[in-house]
Amino acid sequence: MKQLILLIALIVLIGCSKDTDRIQITNLSFNFEHTVGGEQLVMHPWGMCSQPAGEDCEPGHACCGEDLNYVNLAGDQYNIQTLLYVISDIYLHSADGGMQLLKKAHFVDGENPATLRFPAGELDNGSYSKISFTMGLSADRNIPGDYPDFPDGFSWPADPLGDPALTAYHYMQLEGAYDTITKMYNTHTGPLTGMDMSFNKEFDISLNVNDDLGDVAVFVNMELNNWYQNPNNISFHDYPNTMFNVDAQHELKLNGETDVFTVTTTNR
């Protein structure tokens, strides 16, 4: 009889222990990465010179040529000193057609690591097939004052020639120098008066969440050179500043829709 009781206790103990080990919560994190020509973005490239930044790096100095560390399809040498943008309506789609909002809007500052990731909550078991998001803010999302966490400098005069109270938000501020470090470009995107220039992107993923999977990370990569190519070959000489420039905004939108973004998923 004693042996029987011991045996049952052992079975219960081992059984319980196994179950506890096996069930895992799957947390989803959303991450942002940036590349130029496939290489990880290096901002403020002054440190690439042999001289300390700000001491010998003056126009005409040999080291300054190295400060323009990128080249786009148009052949413009350039660097990147500012990268700010917003991604909104970030959804995870289930294979059965359901979708869940991961975040209404997320602001990314390429220089601030805290903005390059956000926790997107726990995932239920099931199959997930798609990630979708909007580059920028759709017209119904681009409401003044709705995003107090966005920096003040990210505001966009929605109607600069008309109602001054009509302010919205930029979609992106991508800035730096081209040709020489004394020539600045400002690739700014945002809504044109009465025109929503944001665009949606969808990416297929294959994610089967079960008790054994563990945490999952989604990586959104922005290939910055692709803002200036495919299908529109954009030179900084044509558009050193893009704000309020209708043609530039349309071309950038088309390029952005084509292949600026890629999405990958990993689990630990």
Add this chain to the structure above:
Amino acid sequence: MNKVSYTLCFFIFFFSCKKDLPIIEGCTDKNALNYNSSATYDDGSCNHDTLIPYENTPYTILIPEGFPDMDIPDNNPMTVEGVELGKKLFHDPILSRDGSQSCASCHLQASSFSDPNRFSTGIDGVQGSRNASAIINLGWMNSFNWDGSASTLEEQGFEPVINPIEMNNTWHNVENTLNADATYKELFRKAFNIQKIDSTHVVMAIAQFERTLISANSRYDKYLRQELQLTPSELNGFVIFNTETGDCFHCHGPHKFMDNSFHNNALDIEPFLDIGLAKVTGVHSDNGKFKTPTLRNIEFSAPYMHDGRFATLEEVVEHYNSGGHFSSTVDPLMKKLGVGLQLTNQQKQDLITFLKALSDTEFINNPDFTP
């Protein structure tokens, strides 16, 4: 017989011992503020009044249209008594070592609480190297001083009192002076329910007062509220301001007319005399960056820039119109570097006219801000 003798001896011994105890007069009520645990005789001095918390009155900040909510620290809620105390402290030279200077000595209300002098002069006649910033709408700022060396208003308040070139005092002295002042003792009791004044509560009170220094009633604000029409020159200036013609809006955005950020706006070539933000962060790419000031009341807060180098708005506009100087950390938003905005004289004048439409005369004359 023995038992009786022993008992008698014990009582004699007990009472004789008790007689030897010294009589210490004082308050023997443990609930009183001045309870004396050593006292053996209650002399009627117990003070119970101060144990009853003073019910101070919450101060409600009226948020101007278009402004976000003000982020007020949980540990320093606004009260009517706190604001009044902060105002008194702000204007009282008691904080300086020789009692000659107050906060208001270098932050004049008529100048939008800035210093009309290029550099302020401390109690010992020593001048600093930066212009005293305007104290206006600080409740919406997330860093303070030209180099962002303070991250809260409370933190900022600690510095001028002990700065050798400003008030040149010690907080120990300030605390002693204030604690010896019955009026301040009472005001602090009412504001914070404290008996002993300390430096923390001094800066808390001043911060509360500073959060009330809100300016949002300029001609521009009235125009937004459709209470008046801007002149053609002001409107033209606004368009220059708010488009890439002048490109002021990126750093001096709507409503607050500042961006809570730091920029190198091409004032100087390297090496910089003052490295600004980099002094705080230690980061090379922050060299020469300074906090964007609000343009509200800019007409009243001359001179301009971190070092007060420009005496007039005309000089400021001319700086941007000429394009400024290259340096390795110059902001990409200074996109017409070396070339300049190339505004016409009329455009420059219109831009300045618009900037003056940001003047709030009610603010600089508001009696609520004076003692």
